[in-house]
Amino acid sequence: MRSKKKYLIDGRFLNSMTTGIDRYAYQLLACLDKICKESDIAILVPANAKEIPAYKNIRVIVKKRTRFWTQLVFGPYARLHGRIPVNLCNEASVLAPKGIVCLHDVCYAESEKMYPFLTEFPKEERDWFLKIYQRICKKADRLVTVSEFSKQRIHALLGVPDEKIAVIGNGWQHFNGVTPDMRIFEQYPQLKRKKYFFTLTSVNRNKNLDWVLKAAENNPQAQFAAAGRKLDSAVDFSQYPNVTYVADVSDCEIKALMQEAKAFIFPSFYEGFGIPPLEAMSVGTPVIVSHAASLPEIFGTAAHYIEPDNPRVDIEKLLAQPVSEKEPVLARYSWEKSAEQLLSLLKEN
Known part of the structure; x- marks a missing residue:
């Protein structure tokens, strides 16, 4: 035996x-x-x-x-x-x-x-x-x-x-157990619900924060929020008047920012998978991701796509383009x- x-x-x-x-x-x-x-x-x-x-x-x-x-x-x-x-x-x-x-x-x-x-x-x-x-x-x-x-x-x-x-x-089901902390909007009153684009990122170059910053310059009428540890050590956010840096956020604050965003942006050059867009999708927020690495495999036709080296995008026009339902993506993982x-x-x- x-x-x-x-x-x-x-x-x-x-x-x-x-x-x-x-x-x-x-x-x-x-x-x-x-x-x-x-x-x-x-x-x-x-x-x-x-x-x-x-x-x-x-x-x-x-x-x-x-x-x-x-x-x-x-x-x-x-x-x-x-x-x-x-x-x-x-x-x-x-x-x-x-x-x-x-x-x-x-x-x-x-x-x-x-x-x-x-x-x-x-x-x-x-x-x-x-x-x-x-x-x-x-x-x-x-x-x-x-x-x-x-x-x-x-x-x-x-x-x-x-x-x-x-x-x-x-x-993504761990996100179901996170209670959104809406007090984050009292701390950052310039972020109006459903009026800003949100990214959760890091200073690692593969995460491509530069795309968001340059897209903000190219879309001065739009409001952006960026969260991530020590982003301000690499970026002078005062140079980007329509980008709000949200420092030291908890999971509860991240969920609030995700679900109240107009869209979640994930412009990475390289990802093995990419959990944050899946989390955003789970709370009903449209996702904008790079047409790069694993992301098309994971999100299929349910996401809006950008090229990670081209930030000259009319972001409102991009978001107006139709995408397929999110449910099959969420059911797959x-x-x-x-x-x-x-x-x-x-x-x-």
Whole structure:
């Protein structure tokens, strides 16, 4: 009789909880916990994590936080206890046995000719991520990624066979549990409901905040709002009178800004998936996204499209163009479906 396979999930993301990748792991495991009663799955969590999850079926193991957690704590623990490592956040331990790794995208392996914004990343940063990609390919029996686009790029750039890569996408249902905080409009009275365009972004060049700023210059009659951590460290917003920088926003404030916006703008050059437009779509807000990377795959004909290198767009005219219904897009992606796919993958591995 074959012994039941034992899995160990890297809980390092619980010490951060700041990125879309962290959200992916958190939401996926919350749903996996509900359906994995017959499986032997544990998660190794740093003692100083922001949250120690109260799972019912996934066993939670807490260990003292150490530098290089994945390499020096998670990996050796998996090997010592004979567990198959599972990492959902772009990393693999050289000391762990081979296992399952989620690689969300391979941005740093792309060519500068195809994606010129990559020239702005320091060579040391690109080299660092390339080493991580190589380590993941070496240590993964199966790779998971979040879109067919990312699967194709992993195959093309890293030489991973198609049959070794499973696509398990993101969801949006976490947004249902967020209560919009309308007090944000008291703080920023210049933002009139249904009268502004909203973007949630970062200073990373692939997010392409410049498109929004230049589009604001080209559409001086329109009002824009931009939210994201430390955007004002890279942009002098005083130079853009019709752009309001909304600093340090909570999820509740983000939901308020999304649902009351005229449209949500997501002009990225490169995305493995793109959760924010899905969140905006879930509250009934039109979305404007780049015709680039994974975004056409995810949003199909339900979004308005722009070219990420061309901000000379009449944004009102763009928004007036018809798009298809959002419901098929929302129905295609859910954390529950993704958890079922992950469980099936664990049983196959």
